[in-house]
Amino acid sequence: MKVFLIGFMGVGKSTLGKLLAENLKLPFIDLDENIESAEGVTLVEMFEDGGERDFRKIETEHLNQIIENNESFLLACGGGTPCFDDNLYEMQEAGIVVWLDMPVVSLVHRLKEFKAKRPLIAKLDREGMIDYVSGLFSKRRRYYSKAHIHFQVDEKNSDDFLLLSKEIEAYRK
Numbered sequence: 001m002k003v004f005l006i007g008f009m010g011v012g013k014s015t016l017g018k019l020l021a022e023n024l025k026l027p028f029i030d031l032d033e034n035i036e037s038a039e040g041v042t043l044v045e046m047f048e049d050g051g052e053r054d055f056r057k058i059e060t061e062h063l064n065q066i067i068e069n070n071e072s073f074l075l076a077c078g079g080g081t082p083c084f085d086d087n088l089y090e091m092q093e094a095g096i097v098v099w100l101d102m103p104v105v106s107l108v109h110r111l112k113e114f115k116a117k118r119p120l121i122a123k124l125d126r127e128g129m130i131d132y133v134s135g136l137f138s139k140r141r142r143y144y145s146k147a148h149i150h151f152q153v154d155e156k157n158s159d160d161f162l163l164l165s166k167e168i169e170a171y172r173k
């Protein structure tokens with residue numbers, strides 16, 4: 001089984017993804033980490049050197065390699081992964097695509113703490129962040145909404161991954 005977790009920055013794809021993968025007995029892969037360790041540079045450096053365009057090219061290459069070289073996995077994608085090239089189509093064809101969704105106001109709140117490692121928002125102040133996140137989210141929603149499963153993350157519910165595991169199992173049958 002190949003499971004792809006998509007959704008906006010800060011929604012918790014990596015954290016929830018690890019718990020889900022363990023529960024579903026699938027190897028966990030984090031696309032951003034996979035890119036950083038294979039390329040030997042951080043995402044921040046990559047954006048500084050080649051800009052977003054180069055990063056997207058590399059991201060697509062890594063995504064395709066992971067799909068080709070692995071029988072089964074749960075992949076935590078980057079927030080922009082389904083919105084570039086044919087990535088969304090490739091994922092839909094290869095397995096189950098799951099959108100982790102959360103209200104923009106919660107995303108902004110969570111991203112304030114974790115923006116340093118995220119080149120797209122690292123330099124934004126509070127107001128800039130609200131504008132940017134809500135603008136980008138409304139552009140990306142049309143990609144995210146094509147996922148096979150749409151799951152609303154409840155920040156306060158630590159059992160989310162159990163619920164979502166069941167949805168994924170049910171979808172597979």
Ligand code: S3P
Pocket residue numbers: 007008009010013032043077078079080081117118119120
């Ligand atoms: C990005 C999200 C990041 C990372 C890169 C670009 C985006 O991943 O891939 O900084 O375009 O939304 P996370 O969603 O894991 O933060």
